[in-house]
Amino acid sequence: MRVSFTKMHGLGNDFVVLDAREASLPDMTGAMARALADRRTGIGCDQVIVLEPSESADFRMRIFNSDGSEVGACGNASRAVAILHGEAARVETAGGAIAVEPRDGCAAVDMGLPRFGWEAIPLAYAMDTGAMPVGWGELENPMAVNVGNPHVVFFVEDANAVDLAALGSGIENDPLFPERINVNVASLAGPDHLALRVWERGAGLTRACGTGACATAVAAIRKRLVTSPVTISLPGGDLVIEWDGGGSGDGAGPIRMTGPASEAFRGSFEWDDFA
Numbered sequence: 001m002r003v004s005f006t007k008m009h010g011l012g013n014d015f016v017v018l019d020a021r022e023a024s025l026p027d028m029t030g031a032m033a034r035a036l037a038d039r040r041t042g043i044g045c046d047q048v049i050v051l052e053p054s055e056s057a058d059f060r061m062r063i064f065n066s067d068g069s070e071v072g073a074c075g076n077a078s079r080a081v082a083i084l085h086g087e088a089a090r091v092e093t094a095g096g097a098i099a100v101e102p103r104d105g106c107a108a109v110d111m112g113l114p115r116f117g118w119e120a121i122p123l124a125y126a127m128d129t130g131a132m133p134v135g136w137g138e139l140e141n142p143m144a145v146n147v148g149n150p151h152v153v154f155f156v157e158d159a160n161a162v163d164l165a166a167l168g169s170g171i172e173n174d175p176l177f178p179e180r181i182n183v184n185v186a187s188l189a190g191p192d193h194l195a196l197r198v199w200e201r202g203a204g205l206t207r208a209c210g211t212g213a214c215a216t217a218v219a220a221i222r223k224r225l226v227t228s229p230v231t232i233s234l235p236g237g238d239l240v241i242e243w244d245g246g247g248s249g250d251g252a253g254p255i256r257m258t259g260p261a262s263e264a265f266r267g268s269f270e271w272d273d274f275a
């Protein structure tokens with residue numbers, strides 16, 4: 001079976017997008033997503049995205065990391081899919097419903113409400129997710145936020161000085177995180193402006209992480225380091241995150257992310273070559 005795909009990216013975080021909304025496709029498996037994502041023997045991407053019909057929204061977006069794990073949210077892909085879809089839409093994801101709105105060359109996404117409870121992250125045991133008494137090497141006392149997927153956020157003096165390539169996997173796979181975790185390292189870059197680098201669960205270091213930018217902005221607002229709107233500068237470029245939640249309870253307001261996304265090229269492959 002010959003299958004078409006669209007290669008897209010948001011600030012260099014790249015995706016292979018399969019559209020199964022009109023013509024159904026065989027079910028995507030983790031092993032197949034891993035094979036498609038392989039940059040040596042496959043098409044190559046950080047995440048494989050599958051669009052499907054939905055009973056509860058305009059369509060459903062399934063997200064597979066390059067290690068094959070299926071997860072609940074992907075901010076950069078949400079913007080890419082908004083541009084591919086071409087008009088505002090509500091999208092069902094495993095991490096909750098989101099709303100996307102394309103604009104010329106960029107998109108705005110309502111990512112829903114952040115959650116802060118230790119069971120919502122989830123953590124393996126009770127802990128104050130606002131100031132976690134844990135550390136890994138030079139990284140310590142993080143915050144944790146769930147924005148449809150789980151994130152831990154470390155605030156440091158200089159995010160670019162941290163050896164995240166060496167530390168990321170150990171934190172991602174620590175037993176404290178039963179569903180693993182996305183690892184964010186951020187530092188102040190100016191008023192209401194943070195520099196951010198992300199080790200992604202199931203994908204490693206990426207050029208950008210939309211949900212990481214959301215989680216980091218929310219944590220920094222809670223910590224009163226910045227006020228909304230927050231500019232997040234990732235290696236691949238900038239995102240603007242708005243959140244008026246500020247409270248101590250689960251985020252009073254939805255998180256709104258705005259930034260670019262684009263189509264790189266289109267192609268096709270034989271399904272059986274990767275299944």
Ligand SMILES: N[C@H](CCC[C@H](N)C(=O)O)C(=O)O
Nearest residue numbers: 074075076149200201210211
């Ligand atoms: N690695 C993430 C999924 C992709 C998130 C990132 N690509 C984004 O733009 O939000 C996870 O396992 O939750």
